[in-house]
Amino acid sequence: MMKAIVIGTGAGGAAAARELANKGFEVLILEAGGEFKPFTRRISLVEPLRKIGLTRNEKNFSRVIPGYDSVRSSKDLILFRGIATGGSTILACGNMVRAEHGLKEIGLDLTKEFDELEELIKISTFPQDRWRPVTRNMFESAQERGLEPQPTPKSVDSLKCISCGLCEVGCSPGARWDSTRFVDDAVNKGAVLKTRSPVKKVIIEKERARGVIVGSGSASKLYEADVVVLAAGGIGTPQILKASGLPAEDRLWVDIVLTLGGVSKGANQLKEPPMVWYTKEEDYILSPYIDILSHFLHEPWKNVSIQDRVGLMVKLADEEQGTVYADGRVEKEITLHDRSRLDEAIKQAKQVMEGAGVSGPFVEGVHNGGHLGGTVPLKKEDVKDMKPSWIPDGLWVADLSLAPRSQGLPTILLTSALALRVARKISEVEN
Ligand SMILES: Cc1cc2nc3c(=O)[nH]c(=O)nc-3n(C[C@H](O)[C@H](O)[C@H](O)COP(=O)(O)OP(=O)(O)OC[C@H]3O[C@@H](n4cnc5c(N)ncnc54)[C@H](O)[C@@H]3O)c2cc1C
Known part of the structure; x- marks a missing residue:
């Protein structure tokens, strides 16, 4: 049996x-984090700390919610990811959209994988009678402006969802799909999951991957295998590649998020799942979003209560120009082009909000990104093998790092579709 x-x-x-487990491989899954526990305390209990500024450091998120990792990539951009079983999907809003920017150009058609995943994950929109009135008003305002808003396809079981609005800090009722369900399937097929096992590097001998090293110093351990599949995410994968003496391209993209905050008394936007509808422009979307991060982290947001705060998010396909280093540091700026696109989108968001009766003061939130990819970008000539030719035999990449272009759209389906295609290629080539 292949390991x-x-x-x-x-x-x-x-x-x-x-x-791979379904295809008969003996699979060992190495996960840096532990089991994720959703945040279940009431937001109102944290309010006094917010008022005196004690929540204004993104690192406190990881302290309160272990597994919620942040990396500051420049003075004004924070990147978020999940370091736990389920990765970043445990922090997701449950949006499930086919993001395909840049795929046609390289001749990669993932329709079959998208179809299959959508069937497995069960996707539907969130009932409109449970949208908050302010969200419905903004939907109509966007319609009136010709922006053609659509209800967002979601992996949220509305019968289980309690409308707590806290998808991004974990779904305590288990209404939202996350990738732990696929991990469970793999384990049921015989895969072994080892948590708290941070991989440091891949061992390459005679131009072939032979295994990995987990941990450092005297506690480090070697695991050997026939095939090594790197899926440590947009930061973890290039970090491990570089630590293993392999290149990764300095083309990190993050889909920059910027929320415009306004005010509407008693709007209670938190009492619905985030992002129940979206409008789609060529390189960004607008979507209703209370933005808990800005509520806690951002000084300009401090004078409005969570009950009265209304947010409309811009998610922008940014320029692919960030660098991840072997020690996990990340350098990624908001470029002049990104800023000018954000300005235009924010102007549109303000018009939609005003048209819905949301009032000022309007304030921008924290620039952040959580769709991390692009450092192992597939090119036209790589699609046949589903990996760039510089990657040694026996080593594969199966995460968003493969996506050549930023999306400005939810990226879970794209990532899983890429990984599924890669796993099938592995089974064809290595078995
Ligand atoms: C707050 C937030 C909300 C989001 N909402 C949505 C949404 O609603 N819909 C959507 O489509 N997308 C959403 N995304 C984006 C989506 O979650 C990611 O694009 C997707 O999960 C990327 O998959 P990945 O496998 O590349 O990386 P991840 O899902 O981040 O997985 C990487 C995994 O590698 C592990 N790891 C890292 N380093 C190591 C190491 N050295 N050794 C071992 N393991 C390691 C991590 O713990 C993690 O399990 C959201 C992201 C964030 C941060």
Whole structure:
């Protein structure tokens, strides 16, 4: 039986591990984090700390919610990811959209994988009679402006959802799909999951991957395998590649999020899942979003209560120009082009909000990104093998790092579809 190591349990790793286990591989899954526990305390209990500014450091998120990791990539951009079983999918809003920017150009058609995943995950829109009035008003305002808003396809079971609005800090009722379900499927097929096992590097001998090193110093451990699948996410994968003496391209993209905050007394936007509808422009979307991060982190947001705050998010396909280093540091700026696109989108968001009766003061939130990819971008000539030719035999990448272009759209389906295609290629080539 062929032995495969899969590194990471997010949208990519979980889909790859599930498929390889189904195809008869002996799978060992190595996950840096532990089991994730959703945040269940009431937001109002944290309000006094917010008022005196004690929540204004993003690192406190990780302290309160272990597994919620942040990396500051420049003075004004924070990147978020999940370091736990389920990766970043445990922090997701449950939006499930086919994001395909840049795929046609390289001749990659993932329709079959998208179809299959949508069937497995069960996707539907959130009932409109449970949208908050302010959200419905903004939907109509966007319609009136010709922006053609659509209800967002979601992986949220509305019968289980309690409308707590806290998807991004974990779904306590288990209404929202995350990739732990694929991990469970893999384990049920015989895969072994080892948590708290941060992979440091891949061992390459005679131009072939032979295994990985987990941990450092005297506690480090070698795991050997026939195949190594890197799915440690947009930061983890290039970090491990560089630590293993391999290149990764300095083309990190993050889909920059910027929320415009306004005010509407008693709007209670938190009492619905985030992002129940969206409008789609060529390189960004607008979507209703209370933006808990800005509520807690951002000084300009401090004078409005969570009950009265209304947010409309811009999610922009940014320029692919960030760098991840072997020690996990990330450098990624908001470029002049990104800023000018954000300005235009924010202007549109303000018009939609005003048209819905939302009033000022309007304030921008924290620039952040959580769709991390692009450092192992597939090119036209790579699609046949589903990996760039510089990656040694026996080593594969199966996460969003493969996506050549930023999306400005939800990226879980894209990541899992890429990983599924890679896992099938592995089974064809290595078995
Ligand atoms: C707050 C937030 C909300 C989001 N909402 C949505 C949404 O609603 N819809 C959507 O489509 N997308 C959403 N996304 C984006 C989506 O979650 C990611 O694009 C997707 O999960 C990427 O998959 P991945 O496998 O590349 O990385 P991840 O899902 O991040 O998985 C990487 C995995 O590798 C592990 N890892 C990292 N380093 C190591 C190491 N050295 N050794 C071992 N393991 C390691 C991590 O713990 C993790 O399990 C959201 C992201 C965030 C941050």
